[in-house]
Amino acid sequence: MRSVPSKSGGGGHGQLTVSQSTNLPSAQLGRAPTIEHVEPAPIRLHQLTEEKLSMLATLPRKKWDEFTYAALTGFIAALPSAIEAVYNAAQRSEFSVHAFELVQVLIAAGFFVWFMVKVYGGSSEQTAAELLKELCGKEDA
16 A cells, blocks of 8 residues: 545645555566467358359248238138138028128138148248258358
């Protein structure tokens, strides 16, 4: 510890005590920190043809496009009225379906078929990420 004269205004004559404490060992005081050199990861270059780059640019980014979501939301929206139509038809003494109930069921069935075709049928087109992974190797996941 050392004493430093106080520089307070008004003629004060007190002493200010300053304590210097550090967590570093005394041998490291005044030394510059050591710098470790870390080698960067190797850079891999891939040759891509214009055709592959064009495919990469035009492929969808997601598996489900806006038409798949439209089919799903249409089915979800039509499902309650279709369930009610089937329930009302089953409540009658003779099982009979009115034309309006038939239309409600057919609309829900149409949206369901459209959704299944979009999800499981048609072309199984790759996404852009899947093509890039295939072109650049499996370890780039």
